[in-house]
Amino acid sequence: MDALFPTYARWDLTVESAEGAIIVDNKGKKYLDFVSGIAVCNLGHRHPAVIDAVEEQLKKYWHVSNLFKSDIQQEVAGKLVENSELDAVFFCNSGAEANEAALKLARKYTQKSKVITFLQSFHGRTFGTMAATGQDKIHSGFGPLLQEFVYLPYNDCEALEEAMDDSVAAVMVEVVQGEGGVVPGTETFLKKIQELCEKSGALFIIDEVQTGIGRTGRAFAHQHFNLSPDIITLAKGLGSGLPVGAMLGKEKLKEAFGPGSHGSTFGGNPISLAAAKATLSIICQDEFLAEVEKKGAYLKDELSKALTDQDLVTEIRGSGLMLGIACKAEVTAYVTKLRENGLLVLQAGPNVIRLLPPLTVSYEQIDEAVKMIKNNSIVEYSA
Known part of the structure; x- marks a missing residue:
């Protein structure tokens, strides 16, 4: 009898061990991992520096409360x-x-309620973040949502200008929509959000949960465009697999988050933060980030060359080591075939193959992945 709620469409794969970019299942089969725990294991599995940091903290104390x-x-x-343009941090899980x-x-802070987000966005599954998410499939079946969220087309400056007014508390956006299809925001669009937020007194919030911690070749993806958000949010890659999240904000926002305004029993847990400290020490180095950008460009170029004769492929898009292969048909069966091989x-939606390798992936492993993608015909396994 399965004692778990069936909330996940689980793969037929049970992990026994993992190291670097390799996963081994309970039957001894090896897999090249271009999932990374969904952009979590940015340093690969079981990075030695993270292991050492966690073990050191385990010998001190695990929890005492905030x-x-x-x-x-x-x-x-x-x-x-130090690695952002923000001033204060709240830790969560x-x-x-x-x-x-x-x-x-x-x-x-604003004493306003209306929040603008974007169609096909994804911000979470709690009642607040579910309401912020611009996807009907995430909302379905849960009754009335938290009110005053407005969903606009992504990369549509005109729609944004029409919707913005003094009643807006914030605009929340992903620099690259992850679950929505690995769709990058344009520089014009992202800068227009910033401009209109400054003009109307709304806060500019960037969700960096999937794009942050080096994934796109910068510490945070918004740094590609020299944006100055009021708030950014982080999680996934921050703890190399240990549960930790963070909200960063500008100095002016401290006054609105005083004692009693918010909290988290396990937020800022020392074990998770030991992992985060080691992770940031490695990733937030100019040489490391430059190499991520170089690997991302290499992967994208090799995919373009390998799939040039695949008419089903419409676009290879993304940023750094967060790439999507957009197709004309559903790719579920193809993703399953790759896993079997x-x-x-x-996937990112029905028609996009999403690639999220560890940032430490080797060029040889990139070549191996591209070869497997090329050798398994997308046409043969697409609906």
Whole structure:
């Protein structure tokens, strides 16, 4: 008898061990992992520096609550602030929690309720973040949602200009829509959001849960465009697989998040933050990030060459090591076939193959993945 709620459409694969970009199942079969826990294991599985940091913290203490001052919280917050244009950090346990904190802070600071998000966005599955998500399939079956969310077409400056007014508390956006199909925002669109937020007094919130922590070749994806958000949210890659999220905000927002305004029992847990500290120390280096950008460009170029004769492929898009192969037909069967042949990839909607390899992936492993994608015909396994 299965004692779990059936909330996940699980693959027929049970992991026994993992290291770097390789997963081994309970039958001894090896897989090249271009999922990375859905952009979580950015340093690959079981990175030695993260193991050492976690083991060191385990020998000190595991939990005391946020009633106590915490040196490790200050250290990790300092690293996040140092590598961003923001000033204050709230720690939580997940991306949904980080986005909940952002929504609460925006409403409390502005004393307004309306929040603009975008169609095909994804911000989480709590009631607040579900309401912020611009996808009907996420809303279906849960009754009335949290009110005053407005969903606009992504990359549509005209629609944004029409919707913006002084009643808007915030605009929340992904620099690259992940679950929505690996769709990058244009520089014009993202800068228009910033401009209109500044003009109307709304807060500019960027959801960096999937794009942050080096995934696109910058510490945070918005840095490609020299944007200055009021708030960014993080999780996934921050803890290399340990549960941790964070909301970063500008100095002016501190006044709205004083004692009693928000909290999290496990937020800023020292074990998770030990992993985060080690992760940030490696990823937030100019040389490391430059190499991620180089690998991303290489992967995209090799895919373009390998799939040039596949008429079903319409576009290869994304940023850094967050890429999508957009197709004219559904790709579920093709993704399953790749998995059977030893390559783990994801979907982003019905027609997009999503690639999220560890940032430490080797060029040889990239070549191996591209070869497998090329050798398994998308046409043969697409609906």
